[in-house]
Amino acid sequence: MAEQHETIDEQAAEWILRLHEEGFSEGLRQDFEHWKRQSPQHAAAALRMQDVINRLQALREQSVPAKAALNAAFAGRKAVTRRKQALRALLIAGCLALPATLLLKSQYPEQWMADISTGPNDWKTQRLADNSTITLSGTSALNLRFDAQERRIELLQGEVLIEVAHDSTRPFVVQTAQGSMRALGTRFVVKRQGDTTVLTMLQSRVAAQSANEQQTLEVAAGSRALIHRDAVELAGSISPASINQAWERHQLVVENQPLPEVLDEISRHRRGLLQFDRAALANLRVSAVLPLDDTDRALQLIADTLPLQINTYTPWLIVISQLQPAKK
Amino acid sequence: MSSGEPSYQAAITELYCAHHGWLFGWLRRKLGCAHNAADLAHDTFARILNARESVATLREPRAFLSTTARRLIIDQVRRKQIENAYLQELALTAEALEGFQSPEQILTTLEALEQIAFILEGMQEKARQAFVLYYLDGLTQSDIARQLGLSDRTVRKYLIQALLHCSHSLDT
Numbered sequence: 001m002a003e004q005h006e007t008i009d010e011q012a013a014e015w016i017l018r019l020h021e022e023g024f025s026e027g028l029r030q031d032f033e034h035w036k037r038q039s040p041q042h043a044a045a046a047l048r049m050q051d052v053i054n055r056l057q058a059l060r061e062q063s064v065p066a067k068a069a070l071n072a073a074f075a076g077r078k079a080v081t082r083r084k085q086a087l088r089a090l091l092i093a094g095c096l097a098l099p100a101t102l103l104l105k106s107q108y109p110e111q112w113m114a115d116i117s118t119g120p121n122d123w124k125t126q127r128l129a130d131n132s133t134i135t136l137s138g139t140s141a142l143n144l145r146f147d148a149q150e151r152r153i154e155l156l157q158g159e160v161l162i163e164v165a166h167d168s169t170r171p172f173v174v175q176t177a178q179g180s181m182r183a184l185g186t187r188f189v190v191k192r193q194g195d196t197t198v199l200t201m202l203q204s205r206v207a208a209q210s211a212n213e214q215q216t217l218e219v220a221a222g223s224r225a226l227i228h229r230d231a232v233e234l235a236g237s238i239s240p241a242s243i244n245q246a247w248e249r250h251q252l253v254v255e256n257q258p259l260p261e262v263l264d265e266i267s268r269h270r271r272g273l274l275q276f277d278r279a280a281l282a283n284l285r286v287s288a289v290l291p292l293d294d295t296d297r298a299l300q301l302i303a304d305t306l307p308l309q310i311n312t313y314t315p316w317l318i319v320i321s322q323l324q325p326a327k328k
Numbered sequence: 329m330s331s332g333e334p335s336y337q338a339a340i341t342e343l344y345c346a347h348h349g350w351l352f353g354w355l356r357r358k359l360g361c362a363h364n365a366a367d368l369a370h371d372t373f374a375r376i377l378n379a380r381e382s383v384a385t386l387r388e389p390r391a392f393l394s395t396t397a398r399r400l401i402i403d404q405v406r407r408k409q410i411e412n413a414y415l416q417e418l419a420l421t422a423e424a425l426e427g428f429q430s431p432e433q434i435l436t437t438l439e440a441l442e443q444i445a446f447i448l449e450g451m452q453e454k455a456r457q458a459f460v461l462y463y464l465d466g467l468t469q470s471d472i473a474r475q476l477g478l479s480d481r482t483v484r485k486y487l488i489q490a491l492l493h494c495s496h497s498l499d500t
Contacts, residue, residue, distance in 0.1 A: 013491035052494040055464040065417035072413030073445035141405045275419045317431045
């Protein structure tokens with residue numbers, strides 16, 4: 001029965017591909033119609049495949065952004081493996097007699113669900129089992145992987161401030177697609193920014209390593225480092241005091257930073273979409289302290305000092321462009 | 329708090345016993361990996377438990393379960409990734425910004441992209457790339473072969489494989 005099903009699917013795939021290859025000749029099309037009429041299963045299999053093809057072809061006129069979106073959807077998928085055997089075993093047992101304690105608990109321990117995440121307007125501070133504290137800013141997500149040997153955090157998106165509780169037997173590791181940072185007890189910020197991870201050291205030091213394990217760099221308090229898949233580099237100094245304050249007050253402190261990067265940051269903290277032409281705005285630079293929990297005001301503050309036009313189409317779509325020198 | 333009552337336990341136990349096997353089977357065919365399917369099937373129930381969703385009066389329990397699983401596969405993080413990548417590219421074609429794509433159109437397209445991403449989830453990477461290049465970009469099989477560094481035969485094999493995946497993925 002299952003084998004029969006497989007054969008129908010295979011035949012359907014062969015038909016659909018042939019029709020495309022041979023340019024929909026009338027004779028072939030009729031043969032296909034005839035094949036489909038053999039049973040409802042035949043017709044349904046063809047319909048399912050055609051359905052997906054139609055969905056893709058409907059996006060042809062905007063194939064470039066559509067493809068970028070699909071690539072983004074699958075980028076770095078393999079990096080995250082799912083490991084939840086413990087709870088799975090519990091649930092399988094639960095089919096016989098669902099443990100009441102599981103249901104009565106107000107919430108699952110977060111590390112079972114693996115993900116801690118924030119929405120655009122959220123800030124979340126959490127104390128971990130080892131007494132370390134993490135604070136996530138907007139649109140950020142991480143997995144916790146604690147065991148007897150090490151305390152590991154996988155930062156999937158966004159930015160996290162980490163205050164590591166000292167534990168000389170279990171190193172604390174922050175992992176991103178670009179590399180890892182290893183510490184024993186310290187305070188630092190890790191941010192995902194495009195294909196780079198930005199490490200900002202507020203206290204003590206960590207060892208930062210590129211994903212290909214070719215470069216390792218010790219980064220000390222007051223320094224910022226960029227971690228790429230194949231390299232780690234220092235990127236200037238920062239003031240720990242002002243960054244601590246910024247996290248407390250939900251502010252973004254930027255100094256001479258390209259506008260697109262600043263807009264990315266603001267975008268992460270607002271619901272709705274912020275559109276802009278990255279290349280056209282790349283030469284504008286911003287130095288400011290911006291309120292991240294009031295992004296409308298943050299945008300207005302930027303527009304006050306730079307030649308920008310902000311068009312609000314709906315509350316969730318804002319388009320930012322450079323004002324043309326000639327007044328209209 | 330009513331969720332702690334025995335009736336809720338009974339309802340969820342019934343849902344689990346009646347449909348876990350089906351959900352696991354569907355996800356296994358879709359993801360092509362028994363481990364991930366087991367994890368995901370488990371997560372689906374965990375999320376329902378966690379959210380205290382009412383399950384006693386479900387008319388279409390399988391549709392409910394597959395929607396929950398879909399939300400887990402294309403989670404908030406990936407939805408945002410899709411959205412960002414799409415809008416960034418759209419913004420690069422600057423003229424497109426004014427008038428051409430209305431906010432409603434953008435929303436519709438994003439929804440369509442999420443659904444496609446969900447359908448393609450679990451497809452082998454090369455097969456997915458070939459499939460998208462063939463039906464979205466409209467490239468020929470030999471163009472795709474050149475671009476991906478594969479033989480023409482292999483590209484065709486991947487396209488068949490991709491179509492089979494699509495069928496399994498939609499076959500609930």
